[in-house]
């Protein structure tokens with residue numbers, strides 16, 4: 001048995017070793033079946049829930065889940081079930097893990113100025129699942145000759161370690177190219193589902209702005225999803241190329257109600273002066 005410290009070192013070594021690789025073929029290789037992915041997702045979800053409290057608010061969860069499933073209906077991947085949960089955390093963050101699990105922090109929900117902004121993040125996270133980005137990352141690690149068995153063993157420390165790989169506090173996250181792909185596919189997905197894709201640009205701009213005014217609350221999302229000029233420009237360019245479409249919405253009729261419910265039930269924490 002590998003002890004945890006050793007395991008961590010091994011993972012880090014593998015990641016460092018891989019970070020220099022520029023081979024698209026290796027980056028896109030997925031060694032795992034859908035069944036294995038779903039098993040891993042289930043185990044990771046349990047591990048994540050042990051360390052990260054979910055809000056457990058049926059109304060907020062269902063607001064996200066109903067829209068998330070509608071988005072999935074416009075995606076290229078409908079062979080698995082998708083799960084959506086609002087996380088009890090004010091950090092402005094969201095993440096997805098293999099097997100169809102998407103987590104949206106309360107803080108991100110609260111900061112979204114429009115439904116389209118919130119949806120842009122949900123679409124982005126779904127796109128990581130659709131493109132199997134997590135499983136491709138694991139495949140890279142496997143190729144480097146480590147850990148598969150431990151990761152898929154799915155118990156105790158191994159599951160925790162695997163959870164580390166995919167959460168905001170983790171050592172490993174998706175590559176820049178995976179982020180670009182999630183932006184592109186996410187933007188199309190929200191547009192197909194009837195949302196105004198400018199919501200993505202506006203979300204990026206808000207994230208960039210928020211980081212300047214409240215660095216601590218925003219640091220998390222920035223470490224995993226750095227918003228760069230390139231990302232904003234790419235989204236604008238992509239939108240300019242989309243065929244015009246009538247009735248794209250920024251907010252559904254339920255938006256105002258859900259936000260006022262959220263702020264009533266979970267009043268914003270006092271703004272801290274940095």
Ligand SMILES: [Zn+2]
Pocket residue numbers: 124125128174179182224225
């Ligand atoms: Zn991402």
